[in-house]
Amino acid sequence: MPRLDDRRNDELRPLSLERGANPYAEGSCLVRAGGTLVHCTASVEDRAPPWRKGTGKAWVTAEYAMLPRATSERTNRERRGAGGRTQEIQRLIGRSLRAAMGTLSFGEFTIRIDCDVLQADGGTRTASITGGCVALADACRWLAAEANIDNPFGRLVAGVSVGMVHGQAMLDLAYVEDKDAEVDANIVMVHPDRFVEVQGTGEAGTFARSELTALLDLAEMGIHQLFAEQERVLAS
Numbered sequence: 062m063p064r065l066d067d068r069r070n071d072e073l074r075p076l077s078l079e080r081g082a083n084p085y086a087e088g089s090c091l092v093r094a095g096g097t098l099v100h101c102t103a104s105v106e107d108r109a110p111p112w113r114k115g116t117g118k119a120w121v122t123a124e125y126a127m128l129p130r131a132t133s134e135r136t137n138r139e140r141r142g143a144g145g146r147t148q149e150i151q152r153l154i155g156r157s158l159r160a161a162m163g164t165l166s167f168g169e170f171t172i173r174i175d176c177d178v179l180q181a182d183g184g185t186r187t188a189s190i191t192g193g194c195v196a197l198a199d200a201c202r203w204l205a206a207e208a209n210i211d212n213p214f215g216r217l218v219a220g221v222s223v224g225m226v227h228g229q230a231m232l233d234l235a236y237v238e239d240k241d242a243e244v245d246a247n248i249v250m251v252h253p254d255r256f257v258e259v260q261g262t263g264e265a266g267t268f269a270r271s272e273l274t275a276l277l278d279l280a281e282m283g284i285h286q287l288f289a290e291q292e293r294v295l296a297s
Contacts, residue, residue: 065189065237066095073221073233073283077292078195084142088200090294092192095235096182101192102175103200105207109169117175118212119170120277121197123154123164127178127190150186152257157190157249158197160257163215168208172200183236185249187220191287194218198295218257220249223276225268232283248280252288 064206065120068074083089088103109120124149129135139147158174159165174187174197201214222234224242231238239245246261261273 064231066235068233070141070229070231071279071282073110073151073286075233076169076290078192078196080199082280084191086200087203088196088198090175090192090195090199092188092195094184094188094191097184097188098178098180098182099185099188099198100177100179100190101189103193103196104173105200105204106171106173107169109171111171112116117169118231119163119167119172120165120173121155121159121172121176123158123189123193124178125151125154125186125268127181127185127283131178131181150189152259153247153249154176154189154193154216157218157220157257158193160251161194161212161216161218164213167210167213168202170204172197172204180186181236183234183239184222185250187222188226190218190220190249191291192275195291195294217252217288217291218248218249219252219284220258221280221283222247223280223283223291225272225276230272232279244272244276248277248284249279250281250284252260253285254281268269 077093079091081093083102086102086239090101092099092274097172117246174193178185198214205212224234226238243265270294
């Protein structure tokens with residue numbers, strides 16, 4: 062079955078990582094993956110959370126939000142705090158970005174990555190991780206120069222969605238594919254070949270071990286392409 066955008070099943074959507082998209086933040090990246098657009102900023106705070114006080118260790122955390130008209134129908138702002146789905150996504154992004162750090166033993170700082178979805182067409186959480194990593198790398202570079210410490214950033218982290226759609230394994234699902242997927246998964250890896258998160262669900266059926274292996278292989282291939290683009294952008 063051909064995909065609506067004529068991509069191959071093993072092809073990523075067109076990717077753009079605009080580094081330094083926010084002139085005020087210590088690190089930022091505007092990430093576009095097909096029709097998904099996420100603005101990621103990394104802010105450095107010169108204090109750690111209260112439960113880190115006295116440890117000499119920093120913390121990296123994330124917040125995620127979707128603008129009311131990021132989708133085809135308007136959704137209300139979460140003015141009373143993040144809902145359950147949002148909290149789960151924030152935890153995933155935070156875990157993934159902490160995995161990118163070489164160390165957290167560089168003083169009592171907080172690096173907060175805000176991921177705001179401007180336009181959603183599937184894969185918003187994985188795009189947030191991929192773009193958030195670029196923002197985090199620049200924030201760590203800024204902090205190293207400002208505080209005269211070694212750069213605490215360790216390695217790249219990126220994520221991508223995969224799924225079984227009409228019986229076929231597909232990479233980087235757009236919304237129309239994701240909503241019809243029998244199986245969908247979000248895969249996160251750190252460079253070069255370690256997994257941070259494998260979230261897979263049989264949405265409309267079960268899946269075989271061979272299908273899971275095929276999805277992991279697709280995701281790993283796609284994430285290596287994301288790593289290459291992150292490296293290119295951070296070297297510019």
